[in-house]
Amino acid sequence: MSSDERDVLYKSISQKLTMPFPMGSVENTDTPGRASIPVQAYIQRLEEAAGPYWSWRLSGEPVIYHQDEQILVKGILKILDVEREGVGFSNFKTYQDTGKIQNLKSAILSAESDALRKACDKYMMGWKDLAPYRKWANNPAVGLTVDKGNTAAVVAESSKKCVKCGNLLTLEELKFLEENNIRIKYCRKDIPAQLLKKRGE
Structure with missing residues (x-):
């Protein structure tokens, strides 16, 4: 495989890796700072997107901190020729x-x-899913914000909250509201029955 072919393949894999996970993949959403995606979902995505072109190996031996009762592990995730370390x-x-x-x-x-x-x-996997629960998602440099025209205000889609329960809405929920012309911000479980009935659900 030529260098150009590897570059094209890597870009294709990267696009698949960074796609949103299925709705419900994010766990611990009710605990501030603890929202996460289980490792099994990441492995499944790696298999689907990269197939034989990804590998994972530990870097050195686990480090045991007896006083803190913690263990540290380092590993290297490799996709084609690109490596990222995780701690x-x-x-x-x-x-x-x-x-x-x-x-x-x-x-x-x-x-x-x-x-x-x-x-x-570090491969930006899960960023779109975790954005509603992370402060960094509001930073325009991350690319997960929406610029409203030429005004100075930059509104993050992830900053929307359900008017009933107060939970942050996922990107999928925001999209559903927009597609169904529901102007009031509700999470999926709190959308009033009459609004869903009007739309045949």
Whole structure:
């Protein structure tokens, strides 16, 4: 494969990687700062978009911080010739009598999953889905904001909240409201029945 062909392939893979995940993929949305996408969804997306052109390997041995009861894991996610490093942490518990770690294997796996998610983030995977729960999404340089004409105000789609429950709306919910000409901001579960009935739902 020539260099130009690899560039074209990488751009094609990148476009697929950064597409929004299916609705409901984001978890922990009710806990401030904890919204996330499970690592299995990222792996599924990598398989669908990159197939044999992606790989994941750990970088060095896990680091154990006994005083903080945390484990650090580093890994490298490679797609074609492009590599991104991810750093993950997880907590562990120790036996009071011996001081040995109770759940060492599961703690290492949890830290590795966290590291893979962080590496995926560096490929901009999940940005569109997590934008409603992240302050950085309001920054115009990120490219997830909407410029309203030539005015100075830049309005982030992700800043909209449901008028009933106050939860931030997902991009899919905002799109649904726009497509169905529903002007009041409701999340999907709080849209009044009469509005849905008028639209045959």
